Amino acid sequence: MINYNGTIVSQDTNVLTENRAFLYGDAVFETMKIVNSKILFLEDHYFRLMASMRVVRMEIPMNFTMEYLEEQILSLVNNNGLSNSARARITVFRNDGGYYLPMTNTISFLINAIALENALYSFDQKEYEVDLFKDFYVTKQLLSSIKTTNRILNITASVFANENGLDNCLLLNDSKNVVEAIQGNIxxxxxxxxxxxxxxxxxxNGVMRKQILELARKVDRIEVVEAVISPFDLQKADELFVTNVIKGIQPITKYRKKEFGVNLAMExxxxxxxxxx
Structure with a gap:
Protein backbone atom coordinates (compact mmCIF):
# COMPACT_ATOMS: atom_id res chain seq x y z
CA MET A 1 0.00 0.00 0.00
CA ILE A 2 1.05 3.61 -0.55
CA ASN A 3 -0.23 7.02 0.48
CA TYR A 4 -1.30 8.96 -2.62
CA ASN A 5 -2.57 12.52 -1.98
CA GLY A 6 -3.67 11.58 1.55
CA THR A 7 -5.41 8.33 0.63
CA ILE A 8 -4.07 4.83 1.31
CA VAL A 9 -4.33 2.91 -1.96
CA SER A 10 -2.84 -0.20 -3.48
CA GLN A 11 0.65 0.28 -4.88
CA ASP A 12 -0.56 -1.44 -8.06
CA THR A 13 -2.80 1.54 -8.85
CA ASN A 14 0.19 3.88 -9.31
CA VAL A 15 2.58 2.91 -12.10
CA LEU A 16 5.07 5.58 -10.99
CA THR A 17 5.91 3.94 -7.67
CA GLU A 18 8.95 2.14 -9.07
CA ASN A 19 9.44 4.07 -12.30
CA ARG A 20 13.05 5.26 -12.46
CA ALA A 21 12.23 8.20 -14.74
CA PHE A 22 9.89 9.49 -12.04
CA LEU A 23 12.03 8.58 -9.04
CA TYR A 24 15.48 9.61 -10.27
CA GLY A 25 15.13 11.35 -13.62
CA ASP A 26 16.69 8.22 -15.11
CA ALA A 27 15.49 8.84 -18.65
CA VAL A 28 16.40 10.55 -21.90
CA PHE A 29 14.03 11.90 -24.50
CA GLU A 30 13.61 13.39 -27.96
CA THR A 31 10.88 15.76 -29.12
CA MET A 32 10.18 15.65 -32.84
CA LYS A 33 8.02 17.43 -35.38
CA ILE A 34 5.98 15.46 -37.90
CA VAL A 35 4.76 17.03 -41.13
CA ASN A 36 2.67 15.07 -43.62
CA SER A 37 3.63 11.72 -42.04
CA LYS A 38 7.33 12.59 -42.15
CA ILE A 39 9.52 13.01 -39.07
CA LEU A 40 11.67 16.08 -39.66
CA PHE A 41 15.41 15.57 -39.15
CA LEU A 42 14.83 11.95 -38.14
CA GLU A 43 18.44 10.87 -38.54
CA ASP A 44 19.73 13.66 -36.29
CA HIS A 45 17.15 12.83 -33.62
CA TYR A 46 17.91 9.12 -33.79
CA PHE A 47 21.67 9.46 -33.48
CA ARG A 48 21.37 11.98 -30.64
CA LEU A 49 19.05 9.60 -28.79
CA MET A 50 21.48 6.70 -29.27
CA ALA A 51 24.37 8.89 -28.09
CA SER A 52 22.37 9.99 -25.04
CA MET A 53 21.56 6.38 -24.12
CA ARG A 54 25.23 5.46 -24.39
CA VAL A 55 26.30 8.41 -22.22
CA VAL A 56 24.03 7.26 -19.36
CA ARG A 57 24.90 3.59 -19.98
CA MET A 58 21.50 2.34 -21.04
CA GLU A 59 21.37 -0.94 -22.93
CA ILE A 60 20.24 -0.34 -26.52
CA PRO A 61 18.01 -3.20 -27.79
CA MET A 62 19.06 -4.84 -31.05
CA ASN A 63 15.73 -3.91 -32.68
CA PHE A 64 16.00 -0.24 -31.71
CA THR A 65 16.90 0.89 -35.22
CA MET A 66 16.05 4.18 -36.88
CA GLU A 67 13.44 2.39 -39.00
CA TYR A 68 11.87 0.86 -35.89
CA LEU A 69 11.74 4.23 -34.14
CA GLU A 70 10.17 5.85 -37.19
CA GLU A 71 7.57 3.08 -37.47
CA GLN A 72 6.60 3.34 -33.79
CA ILE A 73 6.19 7.11 -33.86
CA LEU A 74 4.28 7.29 -37.13
CA SER A 75 1.95 4.43 -36.16
CA LEU A 76 0.90 6.42 -33.08
CA VAL A 77 0.60 9.69 -34.99
CA ASN A 78 -1.47 8.11 -37.76
CA ASN A 79 -3.63 6.20 -35.27
CA ASN A 80 -4.43 9.49 -33.52
CA GLY A 81 -5.20 11.29 -36.80
CA LEU A 82 -2.28 13.72 -36.40
CA SER A 83 -0.22 12.96 -39.51
CA ASN A 84 -0.54 16.46 -41.04
CA SER A 85 1.32 18.26 -38.26
CA ALA A 86 2.22 16.89 -34.85
CA ARG A 87 4.64 17.04 -31.96
CA ALA A 88 5.80 13.64 -30.76
CA ARG A 89 7.99 12.79 -27.79
CA ILE A 90 9.75 9.53 -27.09
CA THR A 91 10.97 9.02 -23.53
CA VAL A 92 13.41 6.16 -22.94
CA PHE A 93 13.80 5.08 -19.31
CA ARG A 94 15.75 2.41 -17.47
CA ASN A 95 13.57 -0.42 -16.25
CA ASP A 96 12.46 -0.69 -12.60
CA GLY A 97 14.74 -1.89 -9.85
CA GLY A 98 17.39 -0.55 -7.51
CA TYR A 99 17.97 2.87 -6.01
CA TYR A 100 20.73 5.08 -7.39
CA LEU A 101 22.39 1.90 -8.62
CA PRO A 102 19.97 0.28 -11.08
CA MET A 103 19.38 -3.46 -11.05
CA THR A 104 19.30 -3.52 -14.84
CA ASN A 105 20.32 -1.32 -17.75
CA THR A 106 17.53 -2.57 -20.01
CA ILE A 107 15.02 0.03 -21.12
CA SER A 108 11.41 0.73 -21.92
CA PHE A 109 10.00 3.63 -23.87
CA LEU A 110 6.89 5.78 -24.03
CA ILE A 111 5.72 7.81 -27.03
CA ASN A 112 3.04 10.48 -26.91
CA ALA A 113 1.89 12.92 -29.58
CA ILE A 114 -0.24 16.06 -29.85
CA ALA A 115 -1.44 18.11 -32.79
CA LEU A 116 0.39 21.24 -33.96
CA GLU A 117 -1.52 24.10 -35.52
CA ASN A 118 0.94 24.82 -38.34
CA ALA A 119 3.03 22.52 -40.50
CA LEU A 120 5.41 25.26 -41.65
CA TYR A 121 7.55 27.23 -39.23
CA SER A 122 6.50 30.79 -38.43
CA PHE A 123 6.77 33.44 -35.73
CA ASP A 124 4.53 36.25 -34.58
CA GLN A 125 5.59 39.82 -35.21
CA LYS A 126 5.23 40.81 -31.58
CA GLU A 127 7.47 41.75 -28.68
CA TYR A 128 9.43 38.86 -27.19
CA GLU A 129 11.33 39.93 -24.09
CA VAL A 130 14.00 38.01 -22.20
CA ASP A 131 16.38 38.51 -19.30
CA LEU A 132 19.11 36.50 -17.61
CA PHE A 133 18.32 33.74 -15.13
CA LYS A 134 20.97 33.88 -12.40
CA ASP A 135 19.59 31.68 -9.63
CA PHE A 136 21.18 28.46 -10.93
CA TYR A 137 23.78 27.67 -13.58
CA VAL A 138 24.26 25.13 -16.35
CA THR A 139 27.41 23.07 -15.80
CA LYS A 140 29.97 22.73 -18.59
CA GLN A 141 29.81 18.95 -18.98
CA LEU A 142 28.63 16.29 -21.40
CA LEU A 143 25.39 15.61 -19.50
CA SER A 144 24.27 19.20 -20.15
CA SER A 145 24.38 18.59 -23.91
CA ILE A 146 21.85 15.72 -23.91
CA LYS A 147 18.12 15.70 -23.17
CA THR A 148 17.44 13.98 -19.86
CA THR A 149 14.25 14.21 -17.82
CA ASN A 150 16.12 16.13 -15.13
CA ARG A 151 15.05 19.63 -16.28
CA ILE A 152 14.48 21.27 -12.90
CA LEU A 153 16.71 24.23 -13.82
CA ASN A 154 14.62 24.90 -16.93
CA ILE A 155 11.39 24.55 -14.96
CA THR A 156 12.55 26.95 -12.25
CA ALA A 157 13.69 29.44 -14.90
CA SER A 158 10.28 29.17 -16.59
CA VAL A 159 8.54 29.99 -13.32
CA PHE A 160 10.90 32.95 -12.84
CA ALA A 161 10.14 34.21 -16.36
CA ASN A 162 6.40 33.92 -15.79
CA GLU A 163 6.59 35.71 -12.44
CA ASN A 164 8.47 38.59 -14.05
CA GLY A 165 6.39 38.97 -17.21
CA LEU A 166 9.13 37.65 -19.49
CA ASP A 167 8.70 35.48 -22.57
CA ASN A 168 11.89 33.55 -21.91
CA CYS A 169 15.14 33.57 -19.95
CA LEU A 170 18.73 33.12 -21.02
CA LEU A 171 20.66 30.57 -19.00
CA LEU A 172 24.24 31.02 -17.83
CA ASN A 173 26.91 28.39 -17.30
CA ASP A 174 29.22 28.16 -14.32
CA SER A 175 31.61 30.57 -16.05
CA LYS A 176 28.75 33.13 -16.15
CA ASN A 177 28.53 33.00 -19.97
CA VAL A 178 25.24 32.80 -21.89
CA VAL A 179 24.69 29.25 -23.15
CA GLU A 180 21.05 28.84 -24.20
CA ALA A 181 17.44 29.81 -23.57
CA ILE A 182 15.01 27.82 -21.43
CA GLN A 183 13.77 25.71 -24.34
CA GLY A 184 16.26 26.23 -27.15
CA ASN A 185 19.68 27.25 -28.37
CA ILE A 186 20.66 30.90 -28.60
CA ASN A 205 23.43 19.79 -28.76
CA GLY A 206 20.24 20.89 -30.50
CA VAL A 207 18.91 19.31 -33.67
CA MET A 208 17.56 22.66 -34.89
CA ARG A 209 20.85 24.29 -33.89
CA LYS A 210 22.57 22.05 -36.42
CA GLN A 211 20.07 22.94 -39.18
CA ILE A 212 20.45 26.69 -38.58
CA LEU A 213 24.24 26.47 -38.59
CA GLU A 214 24.12 24.71 -41.96
CA LEU A 215 21.65 27.21 -43.45
CA ALA A 216 23.49 30.25 -42.09
CA ARG A 217 26.78 29.12 -43.61
CA LYS A 218 25.17 29.50 -47.02
CA VAL A 219 24.45 33.21 -46.43
CA ASP A 220 27.42 34.96 -48.04
CA ARG A 221 27.32 38.19 -46.06
CA ILE A 222 27.73 36.62 -42.61
CA GLU A 223 30.40 34.58 -40.86
CA VAL A 224 29.15 31.75 -38.68
CA VAL A 225 31.09 31.27 -35.45
CA GLU A 226 30.76 28.95 -32.45
CA ALA A 227 32.13 31.09 -29.63
CA VAL A 228 31.51 32.18 -26.05
CA ILE A 229 28.77 34.78 -25.54
CA SER A 230 29.10 36.97 -22.46
CA PRO A 231 26.15 38.88 -20.98
CA PHE A 232 27.90 42.10 -22.03
CA ASP A 233 27.75 41.02 -25.70
CA LEU A 234 23.95 40.98 -25.62
CA GLN A 235 23.73 44.76 -25.37
CA LYS A 236 25.80 45.13 -28.55
CA ALA A 237 23.94 42.55 -30.65
CA ASP A 238 21.95 43.37 -33.79
CA GLU A 239 19.72 40.28 -33.48
CA LEU A 240 19.10 37.51 -30.97
CA PHE A 241 16.99 34.43 -31.62
CA VAL A 242 16.17 31.07 -30.06
CA THR A 243 15.93 27.81 -32.01
CA ASN A 244 14.27 24.47 -31.39
CA VAL A 245 12.65 21.77 -33.51
CA ILE A 246 9.05 22.61 -32.66
CA LYS A 247 9.16 26.41 -32.99
CA GLY A 248 11.96 26.65 -35.52
CA ILE A 249 13.21 30.19 -34.91
CA GLN A 250 11.93 32.61 -32.29
CA PRO A 251 13.39 36.13 -32.51
CA ILE A 252 14.11 38.01 -29.30
CA THR A 253 13.00 41.61 -29.69
CA LYS A 254 13.93 43.01 -26.27
CA TYR A 255 16.58 42.42 -23.61
CA ARG A 256 16.38 44.97 -20.81
CA LYS A 257 16.46 48.36 -22.62
CA LYS A 258 17.94 46.99 -25.84
CA GLU A 259 15.70 46.20 -28.82
CA PHE A 260 16.65 43.94 -31.72
CA GLY A 261 15.80 43.44 -35.37
CA VAL A 262 14.46 40.25 -36.95
CA ASN A 263 15.70 40.39 -40.56
CA LEU A 264 18.18 37.50 -40.46
CA ALA A 265 15.80 35.39 -38.37
CA MET A 266 13.11 35.84 -41.01
CA GLU A 267 15.53 35.03 -43.83
Whole structure:
Protein backbone atom coordinates (compact mmCIF):
# COMPACT_ATOMS: atom_id res chain seq x y z
CA MET A 1 0.00 0.00 0.00
CA ILE A 2 1.05 3.61 -0.55
CA ASN A 3 -0.23 7.02 0.48
CA TYR A 4 -1.30 8.96 -2.62
CA ASN A 5 -2.57 12.52 -1.98
CA GLY A 6 -3.67 11.58 1.55
CA THR A 7 -5.41 8.33 0.63
CA ILE A 8 -4.07 4.83 1.31
CA VAL A 9 -4.33 2.91 -1.96
CA SER A 10 -2.84 -0.20 -3.48
CA GLN A 11 0.65 0.28 -4.88
CA ASP A 12 -0.56 -1.44 -8.06
CA THR A 13 -2.80 1.54 -8.85
CA ASN A 14 0.19 3.88 -9.31
CA VAL A 15 2.58 2.91 -12.10
CA LEU A 16 5.07 5.58 -10.99
CA THR A 17 5.91 3.94 -7.67
CA GLU A 18 8.95 2.14 -9.07
CA ASN A 19 9.44 4.07 -12.30
CA ARG A 20 13.05 5.26 -12.46
CA ALA A 21 12.23 8.20 -14.74
CA PHE A 22 9.89 9.49 -12.04
CA LEU A 23 12.03 8.58 -9.04
CA TYR A 24 15.48 9.61 -10.27
CA GLY A 25 15.13 11.35 -13.62
CA ASP A 26 16.69 8.22 -15.11
CA ALA A 27 15.49 8.84 -18.65
CA VAL A 28 16.40 10.55 -21.90
CA PHE A 29 14.03 11.90 -24.50
CA GLU A 30 13.61 13.39 -27.96
CA THR A 31 10.88 15.76 -29.12
CA MET A 32 10.18 15.65 -32.84
CA LYS A 33 8.02 17.43 -35.38
CA ILE A 34 5.98 15.46 -37.90
CA VAL A 35 4.76 17.03 -41.13
CA ASN A 36 2.67 15.07 -43.62
CA SER A 37 3.63 11.72 -42.04
CA LYS A 38 7.33 12.59 -42.15
CA ILE A 39 9.52 13.01 -39.07
CA LEU A 40 11.67 16.08 -39.66
CA PHE A 41 15.41 15.57 -39.15
CA LEU A 42 14.83 11.95 -38.14
CA GLU A 43 18.44 10.87 -38.54
CA ASP A 44 19.73 13.66 -36.29
CA HIS A 45 17.15 12.83 -33.62
CA TYR A 46 17.91 9.12 -33.79
CA PHE A 47 21.67 9.46 -33.48
CA ARG A 48 21.37 11.98 -30.64
CA LEU A 49 19.05 9.60 -28.79
CA MET A 50 21.48 6.70 -29.27
CA ALA A 51 24.37 8.89 -28.09
CA SER A 52 22.37 9.99 -25.04
CA MET A 53 21.56 6.38 -24.12
CA ARG A 54 25.23 5.46 -24.39
CA VAL A 55 26.30 8.41 -22.22
CA VAL A 56 24.03 7.26 -19.36
CA ARG A 57 24.90 3.59 -19.98
CA MET A 58 21.50 2.34 -21.04
CA GLU A 59 21.37 -0.94 -22.93
CA ILE A 60 20.24 -0.34 -26.52
CA PRO A 61 18.01 -3.20 -27.79
CA MET A 62 19.06 -4.84 -31.05
CA ASN A 63 15.73 -3.91 -32.68
CA PHE A 64 16.00 -0.24 -31.71
CA THR A 65 16.90 0.89 -35.22
CA MET A 66 16.05 4.18 -36.88
CA GLU A 67 13.44 2.39 -39.00
CA TYR A 68 11.87 0.86 -35.89
CA LEU A 69 11.74 4.23 -34.14
CA GLU A 70 10.17 5.85 -37.19
CA GLU A 71 7.57 3.08 -37.47
CA GLN A 72 6.60 3.34 -33.79
CA ILE A 73 6.19 7.11 -33.86
CA LEU A 74 4.28 7.29 -37.13
CA SER A 75 1.95 4.43 -36.16
CA LEU A 76 0.90 6.42 -33.08
CA VAL A 77 0.60 9.69 -34.99
CA ASN A 78 -1.47 8.11 -37.76
CA ASN A 79 -3.63 6.20 -35.27
CA ASN A 80 -4.43 9.49 -33.52
CA GLY A 81 -5.20 11.29 -36.80
CA LEU A 82 -2.28 13.72 -36.40
CA SER A 83 -0.22 12.96 -39.51
CA ASN A 84 -0.54 16.46 -41.04
CA SER A 85 1.32 18.26 -38.26
CA ALA A 86 2.22 16.89 -34.85
CA ARG A 87 4.64 17.04 -31.96
CA ALA A 88 5.80 13.64 -30.76
CA ARG A 89 7.99 12.79 -27.79
CA ILE A 90 9.75 9.53 -27.09
CA THR A 91 10.97 9.02 -23.53
CA VAL A 92 13.41 6.16 -22.94
CA PHE A 93 13.80 5.08 -19.31
CA ARG A 94 15.75 2.41 -17.47
CA ASN A 95 13.57 -0.42 -16.25
CA ASP A 96 12.46 -0.69 -12.60
CA GLY A 97 14.74 -1.89 -9.85
CA GLY A 98 17.39 -0.55 -7.51
CA TYR A 99 17.97 2.87 -6.01
CA TYR A 100 20.73 5.08 -7.39
CA LEU A 101 22.39 1.90 -8.62
CA PRO A 102 19.97 0.28 -11.08
CA MET A 103 19.38 -3.46 -11.05
CA THR A 104 19.30 -3.52 -14.84
CA ASN A 105 20.32 -1.32 -17.75
CA THR A 106 17.53 -2.57 -20.01
CA ILE A 107 15.02 0.03 -21.12
CA SER A 108 11.41 0.73 -21.92
CA PHE A 109 10.00 3.63 -23.87
CA LEU A 110 6.89 5.78 -24.03
CA ILE A 111 5.72 7.81 -27.03
CA ASN A 112 3.04 10.48 -26.91
CA ALA A 113 1.89 12.92 -29.58
CA ILE A 114 -0.24 16.06 -29.85
CA ALA A 115 -1.44 18.11 -32.79
CA LEU A 116 0.39 21.24 -33.96
CA GLU A 117 -1.52 24.10 -35.52
CA ASN A 118 0.94 24.82 -38.34
CA ALA A 119 3.03 22.52 -40.50
CA LEU A 120 5.41 25.26 -41.65
CA TYR A 121 7.55 27.23 -39.23
CA SER A 122 6.50 30.79 -38.43
CA PHE A 123 6.77 33.44 -35.73
CA ASP A 124 4.53 36.25 -34.58
CA GLN A 125 5.59 39.82 -35.21
CA LYS A 126 5.23 40.81 -31.58
CA GLU A 127 7.47 41.75 -28.68
CA TYR A 128 9.43 38.86 -27.19
CA GLU A 129 11.33 39.93 -24.09
CA VAL A 130 14.00 38.01 -22.20
CA ASP A 131 16.38 38.51 -19.30
CA LEU A 132 19.11 36.50 -17.61
CA PHE A 133 18.32 33.74 -15.13
CA LYS A 134 20.97 33.88 -12.40
CA ASP A 135 19.59 31.68 -9.63
CA PHE A 136 21.18 28.46 -10.93
CA TYR A 137 23.78 27.67 -13.58
CA VAL A 138 24.26 25.13 -16.35
CA THR A 139 27.41 23.07 -15.80
CA LYS A 140 29.97 22.73 -18.59
CA GLN A 141 29.81 18.95 -18.98
CA LEU A 142 28.63 16.29 -21.40
CA LEU A 143 25.39 15.61 -19.50
CA SER A 144 24.27 19.20 -20.15
CA SER A 145 24.38 18.59 -23.91
CA ILE A 146 21.85 15.72 -23.91
CA LYS A 147 18.12 15.70 -23.17
CA THR A 148 17.44 13.98 -19.86
CA THR A 149 14.25 14.21 -17.82
CA ASN A 150 16.12 16.13 -15.13
CA ARG A 151 15.05 19.63 -16.28
CA ILE A 152 14.48 21.27 -12.90
CA LEU A 153 16.71 24.23 -13.82
CA ASN A 154 14.62 24.90 -16.93
CA ILE A 155 11.39 24.55 -14.96
CA THR A 156 12.55 26.95 -12.25
CA ALA A 157 13.69 29.44 -14.90
CA SER A 158 10.28 29.17 -16.59
CA VAL A 159 8.54 29.99 -13.32
CA PHE A 160 10.90 32.95 -12.84
CA ALA A 161 10.14 34.21 -16.36
CA ASN A 162 6.40 33.92 -15.79
CA GLU A 163 6.59 35.71 -12.44
CA ASN A 164 8.47 38.59 -14.05
CA GLY A 165 6.39 38.97 -17.21
CA LEU A 166 9.13 37.65 -19.49
CA ASP A 167 8.70 35.48 -22.57
CA ASN A 168 11.89 33.55 -21.91
CA CYS A 169 15.14 33.57 -19.95
CA LEU A 170 18.73 33.12 -21.02
CA LEU A 171 20.66 30.57 -19.00
CA LEU A 172 24.24 31.02 -17.83
CA ASN A 173 26.91 28.39 -17.30
CA ASP A 174 29.22 28.16 -14.32
CA SER A 175 31.61 30.57 -16.05
CA LYS A 176 28.75 33.13 -16.15
CA ASN A 177 28.53 33.00 -19.97
CA VAL A 178 25.24 32.80 -21.89
CA VAL A 179 24.69 29.25 -23.15
CA GLU A 180 21.05 28.84 -24.20
CA ALA A 181 17.44 29.81 -23.57
CA ILE A 182 15.01 27.82 -21.43
CA GLN A 183 13.77 25.71 -24.34
CA GLY A 184 16.26 26.23 -27.15
CA ASN A 185 19.68 27.25 -28.37
CA ILE A 186 20.66 30.90 -28.60
CA UNK A 187 22.08 32.70 -31.65
CA UNK A 188 23.45 36.25 -31.72
CA UNK A 189 24.08 38.42 -34.79
CA UNK A 190 26.84 40.90 -34.06
CA UNK A 191 28.05 42.91 -37.02
CA UNK A 192 28.72 40.39 -39.76
CA UNK A 193 29.02 37.40 -37.41
CA UNK A 194 26.34 34.93 -36.35
CA UNK A 195 27.50 33.47 -33.05
CA UNK A 196 26.23 30.53 -31.02
CA UNK A 197 27.96 28.95 -28.01
CA UNK A 198 29.88 25.70 -28.64
CA UNK A 199 28.47 22.55 -27.07
CA UNK A 200 31.53 22.49 -24.79
CA UNK A 201 30.06 25.54 -22.99
CA UNK A 202 27.23 23.33 -21.67
CA UNK A 203 24.45 24.06 -24.17
CA UNK A 204 22.15 21.42 -25.58
CA ASN A 205 23.43 19.79 -28.76
CA GLY A 206 20.24 20.89 -30.50
CA VAL A 207 18.91 19.31 -33.67
CA MET A 208 17.56 22.66 -34.89
CA ARG A 209 20.85 24.29 -33.89
CA LYS A 210 22.57 22.05 -36.42
CA GLN A 211 20.07 22.94 -39.18
CA ILE A 212 20.45 26.69 -38.58
CA LEU A 213 24.24 26.47 -38.59
CA GLU A 214 24.12 24.71 -41.96
CA LEU A 215 21.65 27.21 -43.45
CA ALA A 216 23.49 30.25 -42.09
CA ARG A 217 26.78 29.12 -43.61
CA LYS A 218 25.17 29.50 -47.02
CA VAL A 219 24.45 33.21 -46.43
CA ASP A 220 27.42 34.96 -48.04
CA ARG A 221 27.32 38.19 -46.06
CA ILE A 222 27.73 36.62 -42.61
CA GLU A 223 30.40 34.58 -40.86
CA VAL A 224 29.15 31.75 -38.68
CA VAL A 225 31.09 31.27 -35.45
CA GLU A 226 30.76 28.95 -32.45
CA ALA A 227 32.13 31.09 -29.63
CA VAL A 228 31.51 32.18 -26.05
CA ILE A 229 28.77 34.78 -25.54
CA SER A 230 29.10 36.97 -22.46
CA PRO A 231 26.15 38.88 -20.98
CA PHE A 232 27.90 42.10 -22.03
CA ASP A 233 27.75 41.02 -25.70
CA LEU A 234 23.95 40.98 -25.62
CA GLN A 235 23.73 44.76 -25.37
CA LYS A 236 25.80 45.13 -28.55
CA ALA A 237 23.94 42.55 -30.65
CA ASP A 238 21.95 43.37 -33.79
CA GLU A 239 19.72 40.28 -33.48
CA LEU A 240 19.10 37.51 -30.97
CA PHE A 241 16.99 34.43 -31.62
CA VAL A 242 16.17 31.07 -30.06
CA THR A 243 15.93 27.81 -32.01
CA ASN A 244 14.27 24.47 -31.39
CA VAL A 245 12.65 21.77 -33.51
CA ILE A 246 9.05 22.61 -32.66
CA LYS A 247 9.16 26.41 -32.99
CA GLY A 248 11.96 26.65 -35.52
CA ILE A 249 13.21 30.19 -34.91
CA GLN A 250 11.93 32.61 -32.29
CA PRO A 251 13.39 36.13 -32.51
CA ILE A 252 14.11 38.01 -29.30
CA THR A 253 13.00 41.61 -29.69
CA LYS A 254 13.93 43.01 -26.27
CA TYR A 255 16.58 42.42 -23.61
CA ARG A 256 16.38 44.97 -20.81
CA LYS A 257 16.46 48.36 -22.62
CA LYS A 258 17.94 46.99 -25.84
CA GLU A 259 15.70 46.20 -28.82
CA PHE A 260 16.65 43.94 -31.72
CA GLY A 261 15.80 43.44 -35.37
CA VAL A 262 14.46 40.25 -36.95
CA ASN A 263 15.70 40.39 -40.56
CA LEU A 264 18.18 37.50 -40.46
CA ALA A 265 15.80 35.39 -38.37
CA MET A 266 13.11 35.84 -41.01
CA GLU A 267 15.53 35.03 -43.83
CA UNK A 268 16.66 31.83 -42.13
CA UNK A 269 13.07 30.88 -41.32
CA UNK A 270 12.16 31.06 -45.01
CA UNK A 271 15.17 28.93 -45.91
CA UNK A 272 14.22 26.44 -43.21
CA UNK A 273 10.70 26.08 -44.58
CA UNK A 274 12.13 25.45 -48.05
CA UNK A 275 13.92 22.38 -46.69
CA UNK A 276 10.71 20.76 -45.43
CA UNK A 277 8.41 21.53 -48.37
Missing amino acids: FMLLGGKLITPPVSEGCL LLLKLNETIN
